[in-house]
Amino acid sequence: MLIKPDKYKNTTEIVNLNGVPVYLPTLAEAAIRGRLNMFLLGKSGFGKTxxxxxxxxxxxxxxxxxxxxxxxxxxxLFQQVNPEFLKALKEGKSLEGKTLKEVTDKVNYNLIAVDELPNCVPAVRAQLFNLFDGFIEINGKPYPIGNGYSIGLSTGNLGQEFTESSNELGRALKERMHLTLDVDFLRPQTIDFYDMLEDNLDPRVNFPDKSLEDRIEEIKKAYQKLKGRPVPFEKKVIGLYLVDGLDCLADDKRKSELKSSWHTKVEGHEAGSDVALIEGVSPRALKSIITLSQALDEITEEQGAKDLNYFESMMTAFKFCSAYSGVLNDALVRQTYDENPYKAMDAVIDTTREQFKAKEEYLRAGLEMARRGEKKKKISDNFKGRWKFMKDLLENLADRTLLEKRAHGKKD
Ligand SMILES: Nc1ncnc2c1ncn2[C@@H]1O[C@H](COP(=O)(O)OP(=O)(O)OP(=O)(O)O)[C@@H](O)[C@H]1O
Ligand SMILES: [Mg+2]
Structure with missing residues (x-):
C-alpha cells in the first residue's frame, strides 16, 4: 500500500477480494491510484476530515x-490557489512580464481537498470541480495544473445547510465525484475507537505526528502503471451489462428513453426485481468502475493474490461508484432498503451474480465463436432481453474477426 492513514482508523472489512481484505482506506488508495475523485459523506465527528x-x-x-x-x-478561491491569479483577473493578460500560462504552470497541486464542499456557492464549486479535473479557468480560458495528475477529495454531511436545492447540488456532485463513501454505513470497529483514545484525546482534527516524505512521484507512477494495465475482456462484458443490460425493460423498451419516469413504467413480475431498482449506468460511470476495479486488482495482487476474480472486483467498484450516482430508484431504497443505497446495491449485485452464473456457459461459447469469426444462431439466440447487448456485441466482433482474417488472407 502507498497510503496508510496515520490517525484515521477503520478496520471494518468491507469485502474480501481475491483473499485480501478491503477496508475503507484500501478504497481510498484505489481511488488515488486510479485518479478518481472521491466524496466522503456521513455524520459529524466520524473522522471524514x-x-x-x-x-x-x-x-x-x-x-x-x-x-x-x-x-x-x-x-x-483564486487568492488561495495563487495570489497572482487575482492580478491576472484584474489586468487581463500579463503579470509583470509573465504570461498567465507561466503563472498557472507553477500551480502544482496534485490533490485538491475540499472540506464541507456542499457549503460552497455554485460558482466556487464549479471552479473547484475544474481543479479536481486538472485545470483552472481564468477569463474563460482553461489552464492545466498539477502536471498530469490531479484529484479531488471532498467531504460533506447530509444534514448540511445547502446554499441551493439539494437536488441541484446532488446532480453536480454526481457528475464530478467518481465514488462516494458514506462513513455511516462503513462504520469503524469499536477497537478502532479504542485505539483512537489510546492515541490522544484532542477532539480536533489531528495533524499527523510524523511528517512524511511526499509520495507524489510514487503515486503518479502507480497511476501510469494502472493506465497501462490491460482490461480483461470479461470486465468489458460485465461493464456493458451494467450500461446496456440494466437499461432494459420488457418488450425491448429502454429505461433511458423513458427519462426520469422509468420506474413508474415497470410492470408485472419485473416490479419486484432489480429492473425496478436500478437503471443502467452511464458510459462515464463505466470508465470509473473499470478503473476502480483495476486498482483493486492491482492492490490485492501486490498483497499476494494470485487468481483474480474479475467479477467480484467489478461488483465492489460498481457498488461504490454507483450507490450515490443517481441510478438507484430512491423510493425503493427508502421503502425496502432502510435508506441504505449500499444495501440496495448488494441486492442488485446478487441478481447480477445469478445472471452471469446462468449465462456462464453461453458466454464462454459465445466468446470462442466470436474469436473464430463465426455466427452460430444456436449460441447467440441464448442472449435475449437484458442480454441482447451480448448478441449484438458477439456478432459485431465476429464480423471484425472475419474482416481481419480476409485482409490478412489477401496480404499473404
Ligand atoms: N475513525 C476514526 N479514527 C480516528 N480518529 C477519529 C475517527 N473518527 C473520528 N475521529 C476523531 O474525532 C475527531 C473528529 O473527526 P473529524 O473532524 O474528522 O470528523 P468529521 O467527520 O469531519 O466531522 P464534521 O462532519 O463535523 O466535519 C477528530 O479528533 C478525529 O481524529
Ligand atoms: Mg469535517
Missing amino acids: QLVRDVMNYFGDRALFVLGRNDMDTRE
Missing part, C-alpha cells in the same frame, strides 16, 4: 486544502 488530512500528508505541499464556506467567492 481526519482521513482527508491523513491523505494530504502524502502529497506534501502539493495538496491544497479549502474549507467550503458560503461566504467565499471565486476571488478568494
Whole structure:
C-alpha cells in the first residue's frame, strides 16, 4: 500500500477480494491510484476530515486544502490557489512580464481537498470541480495544473445547510465525484475507537505526528502503471451489462428513453426485481468502475493474490461508484432498503451474480465463436432481453474477426 492513514482508523472489512481484505482506506488508495475523485459523506465527528488530512500528508505541499464556506467567492478561491491569479483577473493578460500560462504552470497541486464542499456557492464549486479535473479557468480560458495528475477529495454531511436545492447540488456532485463513501454505513470497529483514545484525546482534527516524505512521484507512477494495465475482456462484458443490460425493460423498451419516469413504467413480475431498482449506468460511470476495479486488482495482487476474480472486483467498484450516482430508484431504497443505497446495491449485485452464473456457459461459447469469426444462431439466440447487448456485441466482433482474417488472407 502507498497510503496508510496515520490517525484515521477503520478496520471494518468491507469485502474480501481475491483473499485480501478491503477496508475503507484500501478504497481510498484505489481511488488515488486510479485518479478518481472521491466524496466522503456521513455524520459529524466520524473522522471524514481526519482521513482527508491523513491523505494530504502524502502529497506534501502539493495538496491544497479549502474549507467550503458560503461566504467565499471565486476571488478568494483564486487568492488561495495563487495570489497572482487575482492580478491576472484584474489586468487581463500579463503579470509583470509573465504570461498567465507561466503563472498557472507553477500551480502544482496534485490533490485538491475540499472540506464541507456542499457549503460552497455554485460558482466556487464549479471552479473547484475544474481543479479536481486538472485545470483552472481564468477569463474563460482553461489552464492545466498539477502536471498530469490531479484529484479531488471532498467531504460533506447530509444534514448540511445547502446554499441551493439539494437536488441541484446532488446532480453536480454526481457528475464530478467518481465514488462516494458514506462513513455511516462503513462504520469503524469499536477497537478502532479504542485505539483512537489510546492515541490522544484532542477532539480536533489531528495533524499527523510524523511528517512524511511526499509520495507524489510514487503515486503518479502507480497511476501510469494502472493506465497501462490491460482490461480483461470479461470486465468489458460485465461493464456493458451494467450500461446496456440494466437499461432494459420488457418488450425491448429502454429505461433511458423513458427519462426520469422509468420506474413508474415497470410492470408485472419485473416490479419486484432489480429492473425496478436500478437503471443502467452511464458510459462515464463505466470508465470509473473499470478503473476502480483495476486498482483493486492491482492492490490485492501486490498483497499476494494470485487468481483474480474479475467479477467480484467489478461488483465492489460498481457498488461504490454507483450507490450515490443517481441510478438507484430512491423510493425503493427508502421503502425496502432502510435508506441504505449500499444495501440496495448488494441486492442488485446478487441478481447480477445469478445472471452471469446462468449465462456462464453461453458466454464462454459465445466468446470462442466470436474469436473464430463465426455466427452460430444456436449460441447467440441464448442472449435475449437484458442480454441482447451480448448478441449484438458477439456478432459485431465476429464480423471484425472475419474482416481481419480476409485482409490478412489477401496480404499473404
Ligand atoms: N475513525 C476514526 N479514527 C480516528 N480518529 C477519529 C475517527 N473518527 C473520528 N475521529 C476523531 O474525532 C475527531 C473528529 O473527526 P473529524 O473532524 O474528522 O470528523 P468529521 O467527520 O469531519 O466531522 P464534521 O462532519 O463535523 O466535519 C477528530 O479528533 C478525529 O481524529
Ligand atoms: Mg469535517
